[in-house]
Amino acid sequence: MISTSESKQAKLQAVQLEIRRMRAQDVPAVMEIEAVSFGRHHWSDESFYNEMNNHVGRYYSLVRSDTSELLGYCGFWLIVDEAHITTIAVRPELRGNALGELMLLHILDRSMANSIHWGTLEVRASNYNAQNLYYKYGFSTVGVRPRYYQDNQEDALIMTTSDIGSDAYRASYKNLKQSLQTRLDGLPKGFGT
Ligand SMILES: CC(C)(COP(=O)(O)OP(=O)(O)OC[C@H]1O[C@@H](n2cnc3c(N)ncnc32)[C@H](O)[C@@H]1OP(=O)(O)O)[C@@H](O)C(=O)NCCC(=O)NCCS
Known part of the structure; x- marks a missing residue:
């Protein structure tokens, strides 16, 4: 287990x-x-078991390679030419170590490999950390679902990418991937598979 004090200082490396x-x-x-991570109306364990059997769903776990401890997870649906990100979360004490970014990059990588053109998602209006992550990867806000979240009636922002198959998107994606690779000293086992 990576301890809380260790996690903030330690630079996690891809090899781990x-x-x-x-x-x-x-x-x-x-x-x-x-x-x-998601308040009172979070998904149940049954939701995850069902989603793992959803033929359009792709769910991934980010684990420590030596201990298999779960550090985070993410999932998305592949629907025609769209990847709809359904969930992404990092263990709270490990946030800020680029693990969320790594998982988003993995989703985009898998999406590009499946000839997907658009990334979409919903995010709480108050969730600036996640929104910043998505902005970094070219998502922009295209609409609002009023009172979408049942626990506090909070609005959801609908965010989408531009065409992730375009030359412009791929050029910016390549730069971001290179920076992340430098930050993590590589990419983890299983990335892009
Ligand atoms: C959103 C979440 C997955 C981000 O994961 P993370 O590992 O902490 O984030 P990263 O270290 O990869 O940060 C990547 C980018 O996200 C943004 N970001 C992340 N944390 C941030 C913070 N505290 N303040 C501002 N921006 C932040 C930044 O743009 C950052 O890029 P930078 O490192 O170049 O500044 C994580 O905060 C989380 O699990 N939150 C709870 C679950 C959740 O809200 N999921 C999203 C549902 S839509």
């Missing part, structure tokens, strides 16, 4: 990490992160 498809055995650890 692995990203792989989510397994049923991951769900208890996923639920620990889920419960502290």
Whole structure:
């Protein structure tokens, strides 16, 4: 386990990490992160078991390569030419170490490999940290779903990318990927598979 004090100072390196498809055995650890990340109306364990069997769903776990400890998870739906990001979360004490960015990059990488053109998602209007992550990867706000979240009636922002297959997007994506690779001293095992 990476301790809280260690995590803020320690630079996590790609060699310590692995990203792989989510397994049923991951769900208890996923639920620990889920419960502290998404408020009272978070997904249930059953939602994750169902989503793992959803034929349009792709769910991934980010784990420590030596201990298999779950550090974060993400998921998306592949619908025709669109990747709809359904979830992304990092263990709270490890946030700010580029792990969320790594998972978003993985989603975009997988999406490009599947000839997807558009990334879409919904995010709480107050969730500036996540919005900043999405802005960094070229998402912009294209609409609002009023009172979308049942727990506090908060609005959802609808965010989408420009065409991720375009030369312009790929050039900017390549630069961001290179910077992340430099920051993490590589990419983790399983990235892009
Ligand atoms: C959103 C979340 C996944 C980001 O993961 P993370 O590992 O902490 O973020 P990263 O370290 O990868 O940061 C990547 C970018 O996100 C933005 N960001 C992340 N944390 C931020 C913060 N505290 N303040 C401002 N921007 C922030 C920045 O643009 C950052 O890029 P930079 O490092 O160049 O500044 C994480 O905060 C989380 O799990 N939140 C709870 C679950 C959630 O809200 N998920 C999103 C649902 S739509």
